[in-house]
Amino acid sequence: MAVALETQGADASTPWVQRAGATYPAVVDQNNLLSSALDFKAVPNGVFVGEDGTIRYAKYGGFSIESPEDTETIRKLIHGEIVQQTGATDPAAYTLTSTERELVETRVRLGSELLSRGDKEGALAEWRKALDMDPENLVIRKQIWALRYPERFHPAIDWEWQKQQLRQECEEEIAKGVCGPDGCPLPPRRSS
Amino acid sequence: MSADTTAIPRVGDPFPDVSLPTLEGGELQVSSLRGKKVLLFM
Numbered sequence: 525m526a527v528a529l530e531t532q533g534a535d536a537s538t539p540w541v542q543r544a545g546a547t548y549p550a551v552v553d554q555n556n557l558l559s560s561a562l563d564f565k566a567v568p569n570g571v572f573v574g575e576d577g578t579i580r581y582a583k584y585g586g587f588s589i590e591s592p593e594d595t596e597t598i599r600k601l602i603h604g605e606i607v608q609q610t611g612a613t614d615p616a617a618y619t620l621t622s623t624e625r626e627l628v629e630t631r632v633r634l635g636s637e638l639l640s641r642g643d644k645e646g647a648l649a650e651w652r653k654a655l656d657m658d659p660e661n662l663v664i665r666k667q668i669w670a671l672r673y674p675e676r677f678h679p680a681i682d683w684e685w686q687k688q689q690l691r692q693e694c695e696e697e698i699a700k701g702v703c704g705p706d707g708c709p710l711p712p713r714r715s716s
Numbered sequence: 717m718s719a720d721t722t723a724i725p726r727v728g729d730p731f732p733d734v735s736l737p738t739l740e741g742g743e744l745q746v747s748s749l750r751g752k753k754v755l756l757f758m
Contacts, residue, residue, distance in 0.1 A: 550738065552737050552739065554737070557736065558732075558734065558758065561725070561732040568757065569758050570757055571755070573754040577746075582726070587757070601753070610728075
């Protein structure tokens with residue numbers, strides 16, 4: 525099952541799924557239900573769920589179907605050679621209180637609602653407020669990019685541009701003083 | 717803070733039962749996949 529984290533809805537996700545040659549169910553997590561419930565802030569992620577509905581493996585950030593290590597783990601899980609595997613990347617420890625997290629989620633949903641009514645600038649403003657509260661959240665940051673710079677995502681994702689953009693935005697955020705005396709909590713820079 | 721972290725499912729915990737729209741226009745309830753092994757790639 526592939527989950528597209530895509531606040532622009534199903535239409536925006538379809539080209540990626542087609543290119544991946546997906547024959548499995550593909551769902552759209554438009555309101556970040558899963559990134560909230562599982563507390564991940566980066567992509568790509570792989571989560572393996574057993575027949576009883578229990579999480580048996582989770583790697584947040586840097587999961588790749590082209591990585592021999594990742595695919596070997598999944599193969600063993602599928603064939604029952606191992607029951608579960610811990611120790612892959614766990615979600616980053618959240619520094620937000622549950623109230624703050626709810627507020628971030630509410631702003632993300634509000635932004636999506638505004639976007640569905642055609643209010644792009646309103647959506648960007650709400651997502652920006654959410655990101656200011658949760659600057660490590662790469663999922664929200666990428667949603668903003670995808671809406672503001674669609675040419676960097678369609679027809680192909682420009683990873684090099686993302687790296688530069690992330691660096692630039694972090695420098696701006698530090699300069700603006702939105703971060704504490706220890707600097708900004710920079711988004712995880714995992715090699716993938 | 718500890719209440720926050722225990723609320724987040726980890727390996728060994730049940731996967732949250734959410735319902736998500738599919739690209740074909742339907743809905744997929746995660747609990748409907750019980751009995752199958754599922755890899756989520758997201």
